[in-house]
Amino acid sequence: MSGGAYSLWSLRAVALGCVSLGILAPVAAGMWQTVRAAFGSLPAIGAFGPDAGPWADLLAMPGLLAAVRLTIVTGLGATVLSLMVAIGVCAALHGRRSPRLAARVLVPFLAMPHAALAIGLAFVLAPSGWIGRAMAPWLGWDRPPDLATVNDPWGLALILGLMIKEVPFLLFVLLSALTQIPVRQQMAAGRALGYGRGMVWIKVILPQLWPLIRLPVMIVLAYGMSVVDMALILGPSNPPTLAVMLTRLFSNPDLRLLLPASAGGLLQLGLVIAAFALVWLVQRGLRVLGGCWVRRGRRGGWTEPGLALTVVVLSGLVVLGGLAMSAMLVWSFAWRWPWPALVPDSWSLRAWMAPAGGWGRALGHTVVIALCSAGLSLLLAIAWLEGEDRARRGRARWAEVLVHVPLLVPQVSFLFGMNILLLRLGLSGSLLAVIWAHSLFVFPYVMLALAAPWRALDPRLGRTAAALGAGPWRRLIGIKLPVLLAPVCAAAAIGVAVSVAQYLPTLFIGAGRVPTLTTEAVTLAASSDRRVTGVYASLQAALPFLAYLLAFALPAIVHRNRRDLRGQVPE
Amino acid sequence: MTQIALAAVTVLALSAPAGAEDWQATLDAARGQTVYWNAWGGDDRTNAFISWVGQETERRHGVRVAQVKLSDTAEAVTRVVSEKAAGQDSGGAVDMIWINGPNFLAMKEQGLLHGPFVADLPNARYLDLTPGSANTLDFTVPVDGLESPWRLARFVFNHDTARVDVPPATMAAFVDWAAVNPGRFTHPAPSNFMGATFLKQALIELVPDPAALQAPVSDASYAAATAPLWDWYEALRPNLWRGGTVFPENQSVLQQLLNDGEIDMAMSFDPASTAAAIAQGLLPDTVRVFVPEGGSIGNVSFVAIPYNAANRDGALVVANFLLDPATQAHMQNIEVLGSFSVLDPSRLDEAGRAAFAALPTAPALPTLEALGPTLLEPHASWMTRLTDDWARRYTR
Numbered sequence: 001m002s003g004g005a006y007s008l009w010s011l012r013a014v015a016l017g018c019v020s021l022g023i024l025a026p027v028a029a030g031m032w033q034t035v036r037a038a039f040g041s042l043p044a045i046g047a048f049g050p051d052a053g054p055w056a057d058l059l060a061m062p063g064l065l066a067a068v069r070l071t072i073v074t075g076l077g078a079t080v081l082s083l084m085v086a087i088g089v090c091a092a093l094h095g096r097r098s099p100r101l102a103a104r105v106l107v108p109f110l111a112m113p114h115a116a117l118a119i120g121l122a123f124v125l126a127p128s129g130w131i132g133r134a135m136a137p138w139l140g141w142d143r144p145p146d147l148a149t150v151n152d153p154w155g156l157a158l159i160l161g162l163m164i165k166e167v168p169f170l171l172f173v174l175l176s177a178l179t180q181i182p183v184r185q186q187m188a189a190g191r192a193l194g195y196g197r198g199m200v201w202i203k204v205i206l207p208q209l210w211p212l213i214r215l216p217v218m219i220v221l222a223y224g225m226s227v228v229d230m231a232l233i234l235g236p237s238n239p240p241t242l243a244v245m246l247t248r249l250f251s252n253p254d255l256r257l258l259l260p261a262s263a264g265g266l267l268q269l270g271l272v273i274a275a276f277a278l279v280w281l282v283q284r285g286l287r288v289l290g291g292c293w294v295r296r297g298r299r300g301g302w303t304e305p306g307l308a309l310t311v312v313v314l315s316g317l318v319v320l321g322g323l324a325m326s327a328m329l330v331w332s333f334a335w336r337w338p339w340p341a342l343v344p345d346s347w348s349l350r351a352w353m354a355p356a357g358g359w360g361r362a363l364g365h366t367v368v369i370a371l372c373s374a375g376l377s378l379l380l381a382i383a384w385l386e387g388e389d390r391a392r393r394g395r396a397r398w399a400e401v402l403v404h405v406p407l408l409v410p411q412v413s414f415l416f417g418m419n420i421l422l423l424r425l426g427l428s429g430s431l432l433a434v435i436w437a438h439s440l441f442v443f444p445y446v447m448l449a450l451a452a453p454w455r456a457l458d459p460r461l462g463r464t465a466a467a468l469g470a471g472p473w474r475r476l477i478g479i480k481l482p483v484l485l486a487p488v489c490a491a492a493a494i495g496v497a498v499s500v501a502q503y504l505p506t507l508f509i510g511a512g513r514v515p516t517l518t519t520e521a522v523t524l525a526a527s528s529d530r531r532v533t534g535v536y537a538s539l540q541a542a543l544p545f546l547a548y549l550l551a552f553a554l555p556a557i558v559h560r561n562r563r564d565l566r567g568q569v570p571e
Numbered sequence: 572m573t574q575i576a577l578a579a580v581t582v583l584a585l586s587a588p589a590g591a592e593d594w595q596a597t598l599d600a601a602r603g604q605t606v607y608w609n610a611w612g613g614d615d616r617t618n619a620f621i622s623w624v625g626q627e628t629e630r631r632h633g634v635r636v637a638q639v640k641l642s643d644t645a646e647a648v649t650r651v652v653s654e655k656a657a658g659q660d661s662g663g664a665v666d667m668i669w670i671n672g673p674n675f676l677a678m679k680e681q682g683l684l685h686g687p688f689v690a691d692l693p694n695a696r697y698l699d700l701t702p703g704s705a706n707t708l709d710f711t712v713p714v715d716g717l718e719s720p721w722r723l724a725r726f727v728f729n730h731d732t733a734r735v736d737v738p739p740a741t742m743a744a745f746v747d748w749a750a751v752n753p754g755r756f757t758h759p760a761p762s763n764f765m766g767a768t769f770l771k772q773a774l775i776e777l778v779p780d781p782a783a784l785q786a787p788v789s790d791a792s793y794a795a796a797t798a799p800l801w802d803w804y805e806a807l808r809p810n811l812w813r814g815g816t817v818f819p820e821n822q823s824v825l826q827q828l829l830n831d832g833e834i835d836m837a838m839s840f841d842p843a844s845t846a847a848a849i850a851q852g853l854l855p856d857t858v859r860v861f862v863p864e865g866g867s868i869g870n871v872s873f874v875a876i877p878y879n880a881a882n883r884d885g886a887l888v889v890a891n892f893l894l895d896p897a898t899q900a901h902m903q904n905i906e907v908l909g910s911f912s913v914l915d916p917s918r919l920d921e922a923g924r925a926a927f928a929a930l931p932t933a934p935a936l937p938t939l940e941a942l943g944p945t946l947l948e949p950h951a952s953w954m955t956r957l958t959d960d961w962a963r964r965y966t967r
Contacts, residue, residue, distance in 0.1 A: 045681075046657025063966035128831035142832050143734075146754030149811045237760060238818055239966050248762070251646045254677060258652070335852045339832035346852075358618070416653075422656030429664045510638040511650055511664045513607060520612075523642040527613040528823035528830070528853055 012387030018380055019403060023440055027420055033417025037262035045255045054259035058267065061260065063239030068453040071242040071271060074155040074235065075225030078162035083217060085163070085317075086170035087209075088310025091201040094183060103175060104552075109168035109321055110494070111500035111544035115518050118161050119525045120231035120324030123331070125149045128339045130327055136340040144339060149237050158235040162227070164321045165187075166220050167314060171212070176452060177212035181205060194299045198307050203294050210283070216448070219407045221279065222272050226410030229503040229518070233525050243269055246412045247504070255282040256357045258416075265413040272410055325541055332534030351531040357518070359535055366500055366516040366543060368431070373438035374495030381491065384447070385454045386476055389462075403447055406440040415508040421562055422509060429511030437509040438502050449494045453487035454480075483565060484553040493551035497544035498538055517543070585725030594693055597884045602633040604885030608874075609647035610669035612640020613823045616847060620908045623901075626731060628892050634885040639665070642693035644674050651683050651877045657798050663879035669887040670875045671764065672710035674719055676951050678875065682801035685876040685883060687716025692887065694718075696922070699915040705871050706913060710786060712949040718873035721893040722902060723911040725942055726768050726867040729845045730836040731829065732823035733857040740864050742773040746803060755835045757819065757828070761958040765822040769838060770957050772868050774800050775946050784949035797957070801964075808965070815965070830854050842942055843909030844936035850906065860937045866944035871913055905933050 029403065040049030040284070058064065093102065121131045128144035135141070150157045190200030231241045239245060249261035264412060331337065332351050334344035418437075422428040457480065465475045481488065506519050521536035559565040606628075612618055618638060625636030641647055647668045654663045670678070678684050689695055698706050698720065707713065708718045730738045734755075739748045749756055759766035778784060783792045808815035812834050819825045822839055827946040829837040830853055839845065848854040874893065876886045891900055896919055899912040916924065 034827065042656065044658075045652065062962045066967060091597050108786065126831070126833075128828075128833045143755075144831065145815060151817050153816055236817065237820065238816070248643075248886040250670075251643055251649045255652050255681065258649075338855060348852075354619075409877060420653060420657055423653055423659055426659070426662075428653075497773050507646075512609065513637075513645060513664055520640065523640055526642055526820045526824055527615070528825065528848065529615050529851070532615055 011383055012391045014304050015380060015384040015387045016399060018383070019399070019443075023443065024402055024405060024521075026421070027409060027414055027440070029421055030414035030416075030418030031409070032419050034262045034265045035054070035416055035497045036339050037194055037259055037417070038266045040259055042258060042262075045258060046207070047256075047259055049540045052264040057257075057260035058263040059078060061077060061245070063245075064242075067239040067242045067245045068267070068271065068515070070155050070236065070239070071225050071268075072275070074158045074231070074241060075221060075271075075302075076275060077155075077168060078159045079217065079221045079223045081159065082163050082166035082170055082220065085167050085310045086174055087206065088198075088307050089167075089171060089314045090178065091198055091205075091356070092307040094178065095187070103172065105318075106168040106172055107548045107552075108325075108545060109164065109247050109318070110172060110436045111548050112165065112321065112325065112498050112545065113497070113518060114161075114165055114227065114539040115229045115233070115501065115503060115521050115525070115538050116320060116328065117324055118230045119162050119521060119533055119537045120326075120328040121157070121320065122150050122233055122525070123327045123530065124323045125160075130323060130342070133340045133342050150234060152258055153236045155235055155241070156229055158241070159318070160317075161234045162224050164317045164324075166224070170216065170220065173213050173216040174209065177209055178205075180212065181208050188441070195238035196299060196304060196526070198304060199299060203290075207290070211421070215401075215404060217271075218276060218279070219404065221275055222408045222410060225275060226268055226412060228412065229522050232522065234306050243410065243412050250412075250416055259414050262416065265416070268410045269413045269536070276408075282415070300477070328534040328537040328541075330534070331530045332532075332538050334531055334534075348531075351529075351535045358532070359539060362515045362517045362520045362536070363539055365431070365514055366540070369435050369438055369506075369514075369516065369546075370438060370496045370499040370543065373442045373499045374492050376435070376439050377443040378450075378488065378492050380443060381450050382481075382488075385451060386480075390472055400447075401450075404444045407444050411504045415489070419508050420568065429513045430507065434506055434510045434514045436500045437505040441502060441505065442498045445498045446491045446495045449491040450484075450487055453484060482558075483560060486551075486565065489554050490548075491553035493544070493547040498541060500543050521561055589657070593691065597887050598632055601882075601884035601888040604816070604882040605635040605637055605668045606882050606885040607637050607639050607664060607887065608667045608669070608886075609639040609641055609644075609650075609665050611642070611644055612638065613642065613821060616908050620902060623907075624889065624892065624898070627898075628889055631892075632888050634888045636889060642666065646675050648678055649685075649881065652681070654879060655681075655683065657740075660879050660895055662881045663883070666880040666882045667889060669721075670718060670873055670912055671952060672712075672948070672951055673764075675709050675714075675873065675875060676712050678877075679712065679715075679717060683878055684717045684881060685878050686718075688876065688887060688890075689714070689716040689719045692719060692721060692891040692894060692897075694891050697894060697914040697918045699713065699918070705869070705945075708922070708948075709873060710870065710948045710954065712951055714873070718875040719890040719894065720871045720873055720913040721890075721914050722872045722908075723843050723869070724840040724872055725862075725869040725911070725945065726772055726796075726838065726840055726936070727842050727845075727860050727862050727942065727948050728836055728838045729790065729829070729854075729858050730853055731858050731861050733855065734835045738861045742776040742863055743774075743803065743862065746806045746810075750821050752835065753810040754814070757825070758838065759821050759825055759832055759963045760818040763821045764954075765825070765840060766818065767954050767958050768840065768868055770800070770804075770961065771949055772863070772932060772946075773953060774949065774953070774957065775868065776863065776865060777803055778881075780791050784799075784953055785947065787950050788952040793956055797960070799856050816967075826854065829858065841907055841910055842937050843903075843911070844934040846905050847909040849935050856935075859935055860941075862941075862943050864943070866946050867942070869945035870946055870948050872910075894942060896920075897926055900926035900930065903927065904930050905936055906931060909936070 038054055040051040040053050056159050124131060126132065127147050127149055132144055174303050186204050187200050192205055226243045228243050228247050231244045235241050235244065242264065246261050246264040249257045251263065330344065332348065333347050335346040335348035338345035419428055422433055427433045461479055461483065462475050466480050470478060501518060503518050503522055507512060517536050517540040521533060521540055524533040524536055529532065555565065608621060610621060618640065621636065622636045628634040628636060628916060647665050650665050700706055709718065718779060730737065737898050739745045758769040759768045761770055774797065775781060775784065778796045779799065783796050819828060825837045828834045842860055845854060845858050845860050849856050849858060874890050876883055880886055898915060902908045902910050903912050912927065
């Protein structure tokens, strides 16, 4: 048994080693390169720091303050609004609708890549877009009104686009967190004491929920503040958000701008950290003030209309998201579709007919990268969780937080530095490097999806098998994995969806030599042919959707005669 | 076998005496290479043309072309810079770049380009390379054989005749037109070369002393030359689309706005693009091209090869193929790309001239005469100064 114990311990060591060497070290090294460049040290372009010049240059950039303000407003705004809507919807619908049903309705929205959604939404919202066209006959518009409904200087379109993605994500997170809280009993108790439903949620359930959803909320916040593809398509342009501004600086022909761009990368990181600090402060403040408020015992019947409103908002978001995706599919089959026609004047398959010239290669890359990075991440996640089981140690919380570092640090802050390192190793621009870069961001999501169901697995199953003489590998392959098939499939699907949506890592690490549907779609979003863009956006959205479909179908088929093992996707 | 090869070399040597053996060596070395051509990928017709070029060079010379579609040419420059930063002086990821003006100047100044190579290309004999000609200057910066021409660009406006009867005749007249039709015209952001060209076109018309623009900019010359421009722009901007607070990213997005009916006039750096877009179903068939009375800015599009390109020989073969008279005629075909050729008609042989004469025409395709005189690009330093100044004034 002692030899066994040794090998059991080593699986955990391997998993931890992979994570720290494969994920944390490169992020830290990339960050270090950025820090050096931010203080004027980039020997390749003849900059031998340290000096504060890059910061002075950065501060002198026109529109920097406005870009910072925009970043804060759109990032924080989208996160707070999404959280409010998600919690409101949970409160309004919990106990009335089956959470499993809700999860299925949300899936298309989880699957939808940001870029594809943004491209479609830009058409739906524009004054000459679908909504405008539907209103034109009623309002007598003979030409589109001159209103900034997309790329508006306030970033409202960007906030809306982010919300369409983030509300379903947070709802999903909330639904799975709620399974750990006895909501029904607490609600009954609260209602019996005369509290409104919304008030029970705010005063009783939310405080218990918060620790469970804090990390996902932070991820949403960091993402919203540093997103590039969506901000490029939906956000304002003059100035854009900080992340877009920095992406432009990083690719400016004037190479000296790499230095202020790196300084900007640190500023971006600082903004995200400041936002985290703000969240922490609010949390502390609420703990004190909220306690007093709860003790005053107001019953709050006034929350009911608020709950109804959040359901209306969610419905609106769902409709907009659905319209956005349909718009791109319709465009891909259009030939002429001029204002103010609601459907194309003429149709054509031309955009779909040339896979060799365009989308075929991008589709191939996207599929290979998604399958490899999701597969790798899944293996690593299983190794990690199984190692944890075998070492009979509790979850290593510090390690768990570190896993999510790539999701919490803005991509634009470390990817340029990381690429310098990859170039030194001669790996930049290879398919392998892109797969690895994607895994940085895929792995945390796969862990997030798999960890809870894995840990919730009834330990008696394993003990029974062990008592019957099954070794650790047999227990893993014969018992755990089959029982966990549904969550494993779901985690894989999430991994595929995350990989398909990656923009900046593909662009920076892929050296532009590994075009994927995402990079091509974002490039084409600034082109004159929405029909071709429609093909890329539709394909980009179809891939993760297919993955989710498979993730639902596979356990249902394999376990068709095992009622309790069918499709219990994260609950 | 050896005799045939020898005969082939002899024939080549006879037809192009200078460097024919070197060229054969280049062709041999290039066989089997894949050239990563970094080119702006926002135009589907250009992408299709590049893909056609790849098929042809593979068929003829065994050289494949993979287009790296850029949303901004600077991405390729950055890549070469990062490679140099990492000490990767050979085997670089970028083999060829479709490059212009400021990007060329940046790479030339940093010593990031291979060459001079243009004079060694066999098909360079069809080019007018006399000093001072359009093929030897890129934004007044001497080309010095470091980039090879492949298509001709002329700045033009286009307008939807269903909405606009008489377009503005001069740049100054745009102010009056926009005052009557607020929100119906805009230009790409000047951080994009199209938007910058719009400002330069106006600058050339409004500048008190046009000669000043051909010299590098100085503080004094800049202030004097641009004062009328900013007065003009201040009057124009409030009546632009979205009140001049939002600007489209590039000319493709601008064309999309014209197609959507959000604006009535747009602009392009390709006189044939309007006819091409109509044929593609991307513009209403009522759109026509116009240029201001005094003519418009013109320049040549080039391809350059980075100093560390992994497939340099392949890139040379592709650059040479682009200058083949048959290739240039195919490119000028309105049904293919519709870009005007960079070759000098007087240097073409009988077959070359016939290929150009046989090209089809289209109602929205302007004649060379209708385009008026070609105005020279100002020195590249003017553009940088102008776009920086615009950003400082209007980025809020």
